[in-house]
Amino acid sequence: MSTSVQERLIRPAQNIAGSLRLPGDKSISHRYGLLGAFAEGTSHFTNFSTGADCASTLACMAQLGAKVVKTGADSIEVTGVGGRVTPCSEPLDCGNSGSTMRMISGLLAAQEGRFTLVGDESLSRRPMERIRKPLQQMGARLTLTEGHAPLTMDGGKLTAIDYTTPVPSAQVKSCVLLAGLQTEGTTFVREAVRTRDHSELALKAFGASVTRGVEAGLETIGLSGPQSLQAIEASVPGDISSAAFFLCAAALFPGSNLVLDSLGLNPTRASLLDVLAGLGLNLAVLDLQEKNSELVGMVRASAPAEGLGSAEIKGAVAAQIIDELPVLAAIAPFTSGGIRIRDAKELRVKESDRIALVVKNLRAMGAEVEEFEDGLDVPGGQTLHGATIDSAHDHRIAMAFAVAALRASSETLIQGAEVAAISFPEFFDLLDQLAVR
Secondary structure, eight states, X not given: OOOOSSEEEEOOOSEEEEEEEOOBOHXXXXXXXXXXXXXXXXXEEESOOOSHHHHHHHHHHHHTTOEEXXXXXXXXXXXXXXXXXXXXXXXXXXXXXXHHHHHHHHHHTTSSEXXXXXXXXXXXXXXXXXXXXXXXXXXXXXXXETTEEEEEEEEOOOOOOEEEOSSOOHHHHHHHHHHHTTSSEEEEEXXXXXXXXXXXHHHHHTTOOEEEEEETTEEEEEEEEOOOOBOOEEEOOBOHHHHHHHHHHHHTSBTOEEEEEEEEOOTTTTHHHHHHHHHTOEEEEEEEEEETTEEEEEEEEEBOTTOOOEEEEOHXXXXXXXXXXXXXXXXXXXXXXXXXXXXOGGGGGSSSOHHHHHHHHHHHTTOOOEEETTEEEEOSSOOOOOOEEEOTTOHHHHHHHHHHHTTSSSOEEEETGGGGGGTOTTHHHHHHHHEEO
């Protein structure tokens, strides 16, 4: 691979082999940073995500009175505000991070003062109406700009609600729970499809009481407020969404051998492993442990001699692995039976329209693919050639097509490769380290 930051040239590989310990899970890092900054006392975190998104969360919380000290390359110390933020006159810049904007909005809805949240051009196009509705039901006063950021919050006393999410969203759920944490009474969030539960587990790790069950067929999370949080010490598990790229790379090469150590294996995220195993990837999970309510283990992966089969991804599974769908689609041409994705309309309102971009870039590499409003069909048994890939400043698109490029017949140029730093600055170097050429 070339060393240019803006563009990366990916040469075809012959195999994938080696072991990695991945950077800290982005979703968990967001929540640990946010809750540590809101809690009483000083929290210490190691293997904290090095991505720009989590840095946005920390920067916003520092503006609100928390103290954040970097104590190593991936370790931080966070002294919290003890449940009461300091209003700031300057806007809170959430960068490219929807997680930051949606979760901090929930936190600030119950705080006295006026707060303005802004983001970059991409974040300013992403839907925020979905958090306005439940927060306003609780009594929060917030204004949006045509359903998008900038967002202005006039915080104050809230009322507990019983809310069923119209679209499964871990960020909306987290937003409501963070408001409920500071609200008299019990707040319930109900969802038709169980979304990732890092917020519930992180709240428990920081000392909050959270209930979870199934009522009338809906996943139901309850939180009685107000509750205070206490500082913790934690090592963030390796990010399974980042692991997806390397697992998919290993899946492309019969005889591959990949070991991922200290990987987060939360059941609401590990559906990816089930999908890859269904495709035929040989997976072994070793040394499984529970740390701060999160499951962590070692994963060994190797591709079978006969190659990969086929998969249909829809319903609850599509919602649970929404971030991993682009890279699965990108390797689909190399399966024998192809991959069919449905119920993934949410991909159209991520950092980009990921369905359209996956289709565009697969076609640029010579693939046959059919696009649908909520997904795509990628037939198997195809051969791809190198191409110039348009990342459209979307980190997961840049990384997904770097993986597909390993099996292309010629070199591939990833444009806008620097965007990978949003979630995974080390990605290209680690991929290069594993690629056998």
